[in-house]
Amino acid sequence: MNRVGEKVKPVKSSARAKASGRTDIERFVEDPKRTKLVAEVRKKIDALGIDYLYLQFVSVTGRIMGKGIPADHWESVAQKGFQLVYGATMNLFLNRRGDYLGYGPEAAELIGIPEPETFMQLPWDKRVARLWCTLFRNREEREEPGAFLTADARGNLRRIHDEFKKEHGLELRHGTEPEMMWLKKGTDGQPDGGYSNPYCYHIDQFESLRPVYLRVIDYCRQMGLDMIQGDHEDSPGQLELNFTYDDALRTADRLATYRQICAQVAREFGIIACFMCKPFMGVSANGCHHNISLWRGGTDETKTLGNDERKLPGMVQNYLYRKGGENTFMPDTDDIQLPGKIGLKAIGGIVKHLGALTAIGCSTVNSYRRLWDTGFWAPVFSDWGFQNRTTGLRVSAPGRFEYRAVDAMVNPHLMAAALIKAMDDGLKNNLDPGKPEERNIYQAMEAGKQVKKLPMTLGDALAALEKDAVIRSAMPGEMYRLYDEYKRDEWERFLHTVTEWDTKTYLDCLP
Structure with a gap:
């Protein structure tokens, strides 16, 4: 029932x-x-x-x-x-x-x-x-x-991607930017601030977490994650460690594995690995941008990542990465800032369905603290541009499109499936995303541009998802019912909870 x-x-x-x-x-x-x-x-x-x-x-x-x-x-x-x-x-x-x-x-x-x-x-x-x-x-x-x-998020992604490949002759390859915070643990076992200071790209703060991130990287490489770069972000204890992009299912699996690795490393160091989107106001949240592209062809290549190929600690398929083929998002005109025709249609599909997609990419009540805490490049507006971080979507480099309305609490398998469905709609219906915005979106709005906002609460996002049959199709069979039931209960729990803000605001406001 x-x-x-x-x-x-x-x-x-x-x-x-x-x-x-x-x-x-x-x-x-x-x-x-x-x-x-x-x-x-x-x-x-x-x-x-x-x-x-x-x-x-x-x-x-x-x-x-x-x-x-x-x-x-x-x-x-x-x-x-x-x-x-x-x-x-x-x-x-x-x-x-x-x-x-x-x-x-x-x-x-x-x-x-x-x-x-x-x-x-x-x-x-x-x-x-x-x-x-x-x-x-x-x-x-x-x-x-x-x-x-159909309650199997991984299985659904595999089947949805297979259908997309069969219909369009294209495959999704994507990489993620998983931000998270390493927090100190107080004597009561609860968070007691960040492990480092909130200085973005500061090597000394990055160095302060060196024993932690090196162990994460070591475990990741043994488990097939090709780690490529990392930095200290601009929140307390916030790191971003990236691994190579790949086929949609493998990338989603690796993000889930990365979280498990971070949780284990936190146990070993007696600290907390925090993937909560917004544990602190006034500093950046834990985002998880998805960088996506659609490809034709290609082959799988093995990366042993320093492991002895004769004694790999896992089956060789864990070390495969999709290489080569044609990136259909690459420019096909003299304007190197514009994606090709396929890329524009895919962006058109995502722009059209941004409201419903937000219910999956920003999946918790806390996710919307990120959208309300202005000044930290949060993806609030349904617009796109080339390397323009004030828009909700951007072409981050030729051949690569960055979907920004997603945070560290995302279910990566649901997100990938939903993006595939949005792009499928864009390709089938030749959806036009409109002209890219080159201005700071806030200045453009001051000049009179009308821009649609993303849903700004979990409740509004769930309402947008309910109305969007295309994105709901990324959760076939029972999955949509289950997701909606779970998240509406989460939203209702928040609405019927008295918070610290309530007491501070109203406790002595009368007489």
């Missing part, structure tokens, strides 16, 4: 599965290529001395969920998978009325099937390895047994 008592609608199996007479889960498990990979994982387990396996997936909010099993049972779980309540996709949380979000206790259990190609030893405990999983409906359900579970 959902939050208004409506029965959950069954999802439909893929057409190919029906045509073959097999369910989605049967086709997935029985793939001959996968059978070979399962055997290769056993060799890795034995060679690396792995005792335990984390089988993980991404919840609706981007939290890493799953189960652990002894490595002795690898072959069995690779074939049968593991079962977990459907509500795990909603973090198994209660709404403010005390009911389980998304699924009640009477719901069936999902099936998680590990993807052997994602096997990776954890560098901080070499007895343990992790694998990403694809989720399915239970084999014994009365309707659509064994179908792909």
Whole structure:
């Protein structure tokens, strides 16, 4: 049952599965290529001395969920998978009325099937390895047994991207700029300010966090993240460490892995890894700009990243990066500041759907503190330009488009799927983004330019998402219902909470 008592609608199996007479889960498990990979994982387990396996997936909010099993049972779980309540996709949380979000206790259990190609030893405990999983409906359900579970954010992204590739002959490659803050931990275990001073690009502040970021980078490289640059940003303890852009699913997986690595490093140093968007007012927030481009062709190349190729701590697929091909966002006129025709249409789709996209990129109540704290280059306006940070979107370099209305709390798999759907609309309908804005957007507005604002609260963003069928299609089947239910409950919790601001403002205002 959902939050208004409506029965959950069954999802439909893929057409190919029906045509073959097999369910989605049967086709997935029985793939001959996968059978070979399962055997290769056993060799890795034995060679690396792995005792335990984390089988993980991404919840609706981007939290890493799953189960652990002894490595002795690898072959069995690779074939049968593991079962977990459907509500795990909603973090198994209660709404403010005390009911389980998304699924009640009477719901069936999902099936998680590990993807052997994602096997990776954890560098901080070499007895343990992790694998990403694809989720399915239970084999014994009365309707659509064994179908792909549409509450699976990772699985949805893979299928949506595959459809986009088939229709347009294009693939999304993107990179992210994950800002986050390293905070001191007080005697009560709570945050006690930033680990460094808020001096942007200051090498001495960067140096103060050297032991932390070097360990992050070391773990990242062992787990297949090609780290390329880093700096100290302009908030207390704020760092940005970047890794190479790649295929959409691999980039989303790597961002999720990066967060897990930061959490582990924080435990090792007794500090806090904070991905909250706006823990401090008056300084910049934790953004997570997405730099995107659409490509034709290309091949996968292996980057061992300093690891011994003969003894990689994970399957080789973790070290693949998409290279070559044609970047269709590159200029195709004499104006090197303008993307090509495909890029302009893609931007047109994103500009059209910015309101609904904001509900995914700025996914928490706290996200909107970033938009309200003016003067820190927050992407407030629905406009675009070339290297213009006062607009919500910008061409950050020839062939690359920076989507700015996204912060560090984003579910990267949902975000990538939503951007694909927005660009799909732009390509199909030849959407024109309008002329790029070269002026400071605030000065342009003073001169009379009419500019549409993004939604400025989570509630307004959810309302925009509800009206936008294109972006909702990035959350197929049950996913939109689940996301909307989770986030509306979050918004309602905030609205019915008395805050410190309330008491400071109203406690003694009368008589």
